[in-house]
Amino acid sequence: MITRRTLLATGLALPLLPSVGFAGTEPDWTASLLRAARAQIGVTTGYDPAYVTLDYPGGDIPRKTGVCTDVIIRAYRDAFEVDLQALIHADMKANFASYPNSWGLTRADRNIDHRRVPNLERYFTRNGLKREAPGRREDWQAGDLVTMRLGGRLPHIAIFSGHHPVTDRALYIHNIGGGTREEEIRTDYDSPMRFRFPPPDA
Numbered sequence: 001m002i003t004r005r006t007l008l009a010t011g012l013a014l015p016l017l018p019s020v021g022f023a024g025t026e027p028d029w030t031a032s033l034l035r036a037a038r039a040q041i042g043v044t045t046g047y048d049p050a051y052v053t054l055d056y057p058g059g060d061i062p063r064k065t066g067v068c069t070d071v072i073i074r075a076y077r078d079a080f081e082v083d084l085q086a087l088i089h090a091d092m093k094a095n096f097a098s099y100p101n102s103w104g105l106t107r108a109d110r111n112i113d114h115r116r117v118p119n120l121e122r123y124f125t126r127n128g129l130k131r132e133a134p135g136r137r138e139d140w141q142a143g144d145l146v147t148m149r150l151g152g153r154l155p156h157i158a159i160f161s162g163h164h165p166v167t168d169r170a171l172y173i174h175n176i177g178g179g180t181r182e183e184e185i186r187t188d189y190d191s192p193m194r195f196r197f198p199p200p201d202a
Helices: 004-010 028-038 068-080 084-094 117-126
Strands: 145-150 154-163 170-175 180-183 189-195
Touching: 028 068, 028 154, 028 170, 068 084, 068 117, 068 154, 068 170, 084 117, 117 145, 117 154, 117 189
Parallel strands: none
Antiparallel strands: 145 154, 145 189, 154 170, 170 180
């Protein structure tokens, strides 16, 4: 099992030390995604995992709060008008048995399915968007979506945004409990997965 601690101990911290030489070489859509994600910093200042009945499509809870998945959902809507709520709901309705059955549901739920990390992982994988993790350091690009299990248990997702100009440590845009921030992930985690989700016209 790949863990953050193992990567650090072996000096193979590939998700945490992206290649400096690749900074600024990402496609234009990546910059749009990062701008949309960073625009949430200082706006989304809370964390609330409560179940909420949402509009459909385009449903959202108040932007002052949310969970880690909401950072991703909002960034793709704002940058590209790509609605993961609608995409995942449609795929789950047609292929419900292909998705994790961790919540005792018997059918797709458009209010919550897209806000669950395991469902995002399955949707991205089903659509051929999974990349090797950790993979080679030079393969990592800003805009990669990274999932993990915090403390070996709690699913989490973040957007890899590049390296710190001084420390060279990897930075992620995410909401781990205190609102949307761009920072290193210091919490121990395992089972990292990496995805690359370009918009349809990229």
